[in-house]
Amino acid sequence: MFNSYVYDMLYARLREIVGAGNITDKQADRMSYATDVSWVANMWLDRAKQPSMPDVIVRPDSAEQISDIVKIATEYRVPVIPVAGGSGTQGGWLAISGGIMIDLKRMNRIIDIDEKSQVATVEAGALLVNFERALNKLELSFPHYPASMYSASVGGCIAARGSGVMSTKYGKIEDLVLGLDVVLPTGNIFKSIPVPRHATGPETTQLFIGSEGTLGVITKARVKIIQKPTERSFRCLLFDNLESGMDAGRQIMLAGLRPAVIRLYDDPSTKSFVNRVLGMKLEGNVIILGFEGRRGDMLEIEKKESLKICQSLGAKDLGEEPGQHWWDHRYDFYYPPLTPHLPTAFGTMDSVTTYRDILPLYYHMKEEIESKYATWNVRFTGHFSHWFAWGAMVYARFFIDEPPVDAQEAGRLYYDVWSTGVNAALKHGGVVNEHHGIGLKLGPFMRRQYGCGFEVLEGIKKQLDPNNIMNPGKLGFQL
Amino acid sequence: MDQALYYETLNNCRFCVMCRHVCPAGNATGREAAAPRGLALNIYAAERGLLAAGSEPHKNLIDNCTLCGACYESCVTQQNLPDVILAAREKAVAAGGACAEAVAVKNNIVTHGNPFGADVLSARFAGGRVTQTASVVFFPGCTALYKEHDVVASALKILDMAEADYTMLRGMDCCAAPLKELGFREEFSAHAEKLTKKIAGTGAKAVVTVCPTCAFWMNAALRETGKNDDVDVVNFTDYLAGLMKENGKITVKNHQERKIRVQSPCRMARSLGRFDPTVNLLRHIPGMAIDMFNAENLVDKTLRVPESLCCGGCGGTRFVDAAMADTIASYQIEHIRQNVVEFDTLVTTCSTCKDQLGRAAKGKDIEVLHIAELIAPMMRKSRA
Numbered sequence: 001m002f003n004s005y006v007y008d009m010l011y012a013r014l015r016e017i018v019g020a021g022n023i024t025d026k027q028a029d030r031m032s033y034a035t036d037v038s039w040v041a042n043m044w045l046d047r048a049k050q051p052s053m054p055d056v057i058v059r060p061d062s063a064e065q066i067s068d069i070v071k072i073a074t075e076y077r078v079p080v081i082p083v084a085g086g087s088g089t090q091g092g093w094l095a096i097s098g099g100i101m102i103d104l105k106r107m108n109r110i111i112d113i114d115e116k117s118q119v120a121t122v123e124a125g126a127l128l129v130n131f132e133r134a135l136n137k138l139e140l141s142f143p144h145y146p147a148s149m150y151s152a153s154v155g156g157c158i159a160a161r162g163s164g165v166m167s168t169k170y171g172k173i174e175d176l177v178l179g180l181d182v183v184l185p186t187g188n189i190f191k192s193i194p195v196p197r198h199a200t201g202p203e204t205t206q207l208f209i210g211s212e213g214t215l216g217v218i219t220k221a222r223v224k225i226i227q228k229p230t231e232r233s234f235r236c237l238l239f240d241n242l243e244s245g246m247d248a249g250r251q252i253m254l255a256g257l258r259p260a261v262i263r264l265y266d267d268p269s270t271k272s273f274v275n276r277v278l279g280m281k282l283e284g285n286v287i288i289l290g291f292e293g294r295r296g297d298m299l300e301i302e303k304k305e306s307l308k309i310c311q312s313l314g315a316k317d318l319g320e321e322p323g324q325h326w327w328d329h330r331y332d333f334y335y336p337p338l339t340p341h342l343p344t345a346f347g348t349m350d351s352v353t354t355y356r357d358i359l360p361l362y363y364h365m366k367e368e369i370e371s372k373y374a375t376w377n378v379r380f381t382g383h384f385s386h387w388f389a390w391g392a393m394v395y396a397r398f399f400i401d402e403p404p405v406d407a408q409e410a411g412r413l414y415y416d417v418w419s420t421g422v423n424a425a426l427k428h429g430g431v432v433n434e435h436h437g438i439g440l441k442l443g444p445f446m447r448r449q450y451g452c453g454f455e456v457l458e459g460i461k462k463q464l465d466p467n468n469i470m471n472p473g474k475l476g477f478q479l
Numbered sequence: 480m481d482q483a484l485y486y487e488t489l490n491n492c493r494f495c496v497m498c499r500h501v502c503p504a505g506n507a508t509g510r511e512a513a514a515p516r517g518l519a520l521n522i523y524a525a526e527r528g529l530l531a532a533g534s535e536p537h538k539n540l541i542d543n544c545t546l547c548g549a550c551y552e553s554c555v556t557q558q559n560l561p562d563v564i565l566a567a568r569e570k571a572v573a574a575g576g577a578c579a580e581a582v583a584v585k586n587n588i589v590t591h592g593n594p595f596g597a598d599v600l601s602a603r604f605a606g607g608r609v610t611q612t613a614s615v616v617f618f619p620g621c622t623a624l625y626k627e628h629d630v631v632a633s634a635l636k637i638l639d640m641a642e643a644d645y646t647m648l649r650g651m652d653c654c655a656a657p658l659k660e661l662g663f664r665e666e667f668s669a670h671a672e673k674l675t676k677k678i679a680g681t682g683a684k685a686v687v688t689v690c691p692t693c694a695f696w697m698n699a700a701l702r703e704t705g706k707n708d709d710v711d712v713v714n715f716t717d718y719l720a721g722l723m724k725e726n727g728k729i730t731v732k733n734h735q736e737r738k739i740r741v742q743s744p745c746r747m748a749r750s751l752g753r754f755d756p757t758v759n760l761l762r763h764i765p766g767m768a769i770d771m772f773n774a775e776n777l778v779d780k781t782l783r784v785p786e787s788l789c790c791g792g793c794g795g796t797r798f799v800d801a802a803m804a805d806t807i808a809s810y811q812i813e814h815i816r817q818n819v820v821e822f823d824t825l826v827t828t829c830s831t832c833k834d835q836l837g838r839a840a841k842g843k844d845i846e847v848l849h850i851a852e853l854i855a856p857m858m859r860k861s862r863a
Contacts, residue, residue, distance in 0.1 A: 024510070026512070026534075026539075027530050027531055027533070027534035028512045028517070028521045028530070028534060028535075028536075028539040028543070029510060029511065029512045029517075031512075031517075031520060031521055031524050031529065031530060032510070032511035032512040032514075032516070032517030032520060032521065033511055034520075035494065035520070037494060037496065042494045045493075045494075045520070045523075045524070045529070048527040048528070048529065050529060051529070059509055059510075085496070086496055086511065086516075087496050103509065103510075103511070105509040106509050125509075127500055129500050129782060130500065132782060133782055133784075136782070148496075149781075149782075150496070150497050150498070150499070150500050151496035151497065151499055151500065328780065328781070330781070331497070331555070331781055332555045334497060335495065335497050335554060335555040335556045335558075336490075336491035336492070336494075336495050336556065336558070337491055337556065338555070338556060341490075341491070341494075342490075342494075
């Protein structure tokens with residue numbers, strides 16, 4: 001970092017704040033924070049390259065401790081990287097310039113449950129799985145179920161502006177957050193105004209949702225919770241073309257129906273993924289619909305109307321069991337070696353746009369990637385799994401089974417593929433990312449997305465963090 | 480461990496975060512290095528030369544993992560990371576990289592016959608019987624002998640009342656599990672050889688222990704030597720269930736007002752594959768009402784976590800980093816208190832769990848009892 005004694009003083013001062021048991025700069029600890037689940041970071045280690053590591057890891061217990069930590073970091077001009085779950089795919093938690101990593105997992109308390117309003121206040125380091133288990137015991141639920149359920153933290157989901165598999169009914173994380181406490185780079189603690197719907201100036205809570213630790217450290221969130229669903233039902237259908245499946249989803253959403261789950265798979269996904277999960281031999285476009293709530297009669301109506309729309313567009317009904325099987329086993333395919341793994345290069349190019357543009361976006365992205373990287377035998381799959389009243393999200397994935405052996409060459413090819421995918425998304429009114437965030441990986445594309453308008457975000461960053469200590473080099477901000 | 484499987488498992492675990500939420504060490508400390516991914520990543524990094532000198536990979540592997548197996552149990556693809564960690568400890572020892580704390584434990588067992596470095600005790604244990612031959616060897620194990628005297632006394636009371644034909648082993652206090660779990664494979668094999676001879680000398684066909692770790696590793700030792708395939712090492716709960724059912728000399732009836740919760744030790748549940756023998760035993764006792772596990776009412780079954788909770792005492796961790804082991808024990812006590820229905824007595828079938836959790840529960844209105852301690856006061860001689 002710098003002069004040894006200066007570092008020792010920094011370490012000792014941090015230790016004064018968090019206590020000796022909550023600070024470490026041991027090799028084993030630093031190595032454990034050297035990677036999230038981003039492909040490039042994993043590949044780098046896989047090729048036995050020395051990774052970027054934090055210099056020191058602290059585990060504070062309160063926003064006040066974090067405030068003291070960032071004040072010291074400012075004095076020393078040392079980067080601060082807030083982390084918790086480590087399930088990010090975009091390299092958001094990588095300590096690319098070393099620095100102080102703040103692990104928030106000790107801050108995992110549920111502060112308050114307002115059952116009358118169905119609002120919970122929870123600390124940022126609580127893992128989603130534990131938060132949900134605790135709520136379930138009270139017949140409540142936080143309906144945010146990402147694939148990273150077991151490892152992601154509440155704060156991490158908010159910082160990455162994430163989404164869950166039931167977002168179609170309950171919304172993305174930004175729809176579930178009512179307020180935040182954020183330790184700003186100055187050490188001051190920002191607290192949202194009590195409710196998110198108001199005319200008390202711009203909605204500042206939303207500014208921090210998706211800020212990925214670049215504007216401050218999220219320490220606490222007030223979130224919307226629901227009464228635990230007592231009824232849940234699935235249905236699986238098969239379309240013979242993607243257009244019909246997409247139109248079915250669109251009509252369901254525009255009719256005001258709100259299934260919790262709509263997952264429409266392209267033909268390659270049906271063949272490579274769905275068939276593997278369900279043990280079937282299907283061709284075409286599988287759609288899984290899921291409905292839930294506490295009123296069976298309402299659920300039945302929603303299901304009946306949704307099925308009617310699907311069948312009017314030629315869908316073949318495969319029954320309830322395949323959908324239920326998907327639900328019960330939806331995490332199975334994130335366990336290695338079932339999940340994509342090295343040496344295969346892979347990435348998820350999730351984007352979102354309106355119903356008019358979503359299929360052109362998908363086809364264009366597919367064509368661009370398959371043609372440009374044909375020599376690498378690239379594979380491209382996609383499904384559509386977050387639906388809105390105006391459009392849908394495409395979860396496009398690419399796979400290159402034999403990327404370059406050389407780590408740097410592999411990293412450069414990886415960037416090229418992403419650049420191609422992002423360009424295709426932007427050309428059709430899509431976004432750089434829909435729910436995984438930007439992190440390190442997609443930072444260079446932020447200017448393509450915003451153009452000169454990126455100065456809005458840059459200006460906010462410079463104002464809040466003039467010394468650029470907060471997770472530098474992420475979200476397209478300077479290193 | 481087969482080397483291909485070792486590396487396959489390591490490669491699958493080094494970047495995976497799917498089981499961190501079930502890891503007692505990871506949960507208790509919140510440290511990434513004490514969670515399965517961190518451990519796998521560090522083994523991998525050490526082997527690829529990515530750790531700087533002085534990083535103490537052997538100590539790190541012991542400090543941060545109790546080999547409890549919760550990660551393995553929860554893994555959909557059944558990656559046996561505990562076996563990899565054990566193999567990595569053995570590799571480190573074989574390469575001369577054993578940490579000083581582990582070497583001290585090894586020396587204690589080799590020199591004194593127990594990991595604590597105390598004088599040999601078992602032969603002088605008050606009330607314990609040592610005979611030339613017997614049908615059963617009662618082997619309390621080092622934790623019970625040196626730290627949990629009430630457990631041993633209770634077990635002996637039960638054996639005596641049932642008029643069991645048992646003997647203890649003179650000068651053999653430890654099953655040597657710490658040697659195995661710390662990575663001293665050769666020393667464990669040598670100890671296994673001695674232990675096997677001692678047991679064979681009694682003519683016993685069963686060994687009864689109050690510690691599932693002893694049961695697991697003694698069975699492994701007996702099989703390793705290949706000389707005592709017909710001798711079975713059983714946990715006290717299973718033996719007690721047999722006595723209550725078939726012995727005919729004792730009756731057990733509960734007169735106590737206790738709200739009991741049963742803890743399922745990881746060596747019993749996962750290593751020996753016996754999840755609920757204690758519950759089954761208690762269910763057959765007249766007057767006994769227990770709540771085993773809180774029947775969780777979860778929104779979906781994918782949220783379930785393994786029910787067996789590690790006390791922090793396994794895997795050699797407590798001998799090398801007692802503070803870490805105690806941190807896990809305290810975490811588990813808090814975890815149990817928050818997650819289950821009201822109880823005042825936590826019953827375990829493991830002397831190490833009794834020791835670890837008993838200390839962690841002090842001052843928290845919970846009494847931790849070994850099954851022998853719970854049953855002994857309820858036992859009476861059957862009328863002829």
